[in-house]
Amino acid sequence: AQSVTQLGSHVSVSEGALVLLRCNYSSSVPPYLFWYVQYPNQGLQLLLKYTTGATLVKGINGFEAEFKKSETSFHLTKPSAHMSDAAEYFCAVSRYNFNKFYFGSGTKLNVKP
Amino acid sequence: EAEVAQSPRYKITEKSQAVAFWCDPISGHATLYWYRQILGQGPELLVQFQDESVVDDSQLPKDRFSAERLKGVDSTLKIQPAELGDSAMYLCASSPTGAPSSYNEQFFGPGTRLTVL
Numbered sequence: 303a304q305s306v307t308q309l310g311s312h313v314s315v316s317e318g319a320l321v322l323l324r325c326n327y328s329s330s331v332p333p334y335l336f337w338y339v340q341y342p343n344q345g346l347q348l349l350l351k352y353t354t355g356a357t358l359v360k361g362i363n364g365f366e367a368e369f370k371k372s373e374t375s376f377h378l379t380k381p382s383a384h385m386s387d388a389a390e391y392f393c394a395v396s397r398y399n400f401n402k403f404y405f406g407s408g409t410k411l412n413v414k415p
Numbered sequence: 416e417a418e419v420a421q422s423p424r425y426k427i428t429e430k431s432q433a434v435a436f437w438c439d440p441i442s443g444h445a446t447l448y449w450y451r452q453i454l455g456q457g458p459e460l461l462v463q464f465q466d467e468s469v470v471d472d473s474q475l476p477k478d479r480f481s482a483e484r485l486k487g488v489d490s491t492l493k494i495q496p497a498e499l500g501d502s503a504m505y506l507c508a509s510s511p512t513g514a515p516s517s518y519n520e521q522f523f524g525p526g527t528r529l530t531v532l
Contacts, residue, residue, distance in 0.1 A: 306457075343525075344526070345421075405457030407455070408457050
C-alpha cells in the first residue's frame, strides 16, 4: 500500500525567506515521488519528480526536493520565497509499472511581503 | 503547447439534477484519469481509462456517477442525481503511454468547479 502525509496544511513565510514543505510517504516498494503546484481554480502543474538516480532533484521556479529513503521523506524547498509562490502544493507517490498516483492532502503556502 | 481541455470551468446546479463534464486529453495520450478534489483535500482518483477501457473505477460511486470514453479520445463524466456532497473540483488528467510503464507523468486540465445547491 502507498500513502502520503504532508505535515502542515498551512505554511506562512516572508518574501525572501526559505520555503520548506514537508512530505513523508509510505510505500512497500521503491517509490516514484512528485510535487505538484495548484493555483486557485486551476489544475495541477508538475514542479518536479523523483524516479531513480540522483536523490536531489531540481524543478521549475527554483524549487528542489531531496529523496531520503531512510527518513521516507521528500521535502520541497526553495531558498528564497517570492510572492508568486503563494499556492497550494501537493506531494504524490507512485511506483514502477503503475499508473496510479496517491496524493497528500496539500499544503497552502502564504508569502508575506 | 498541448493542454488538457475541460468544460465547463464552473457549474452550479440544484440537487437531484443531472450534470456532465467533458475532458479532451492531450493528443495521443492513451491514459485518462478523472479525479475529485474536495476543498482542502488532495485529488482522489474516481476512474482511470486505458484507451476506451476502464482499468480502475473502484472509487467511483456507481449508483450516481458514470464515465465513458467511447472512442478512446475525449471523455464524459456524469452525475445523476447530484447531491450536496458532490460539490468539488473535478479534474481530468492524461498520460502519454498506452500501458503501465516505468514512469508516467500526469498532465492536468484546469478542472470543473461544481457547486450543488
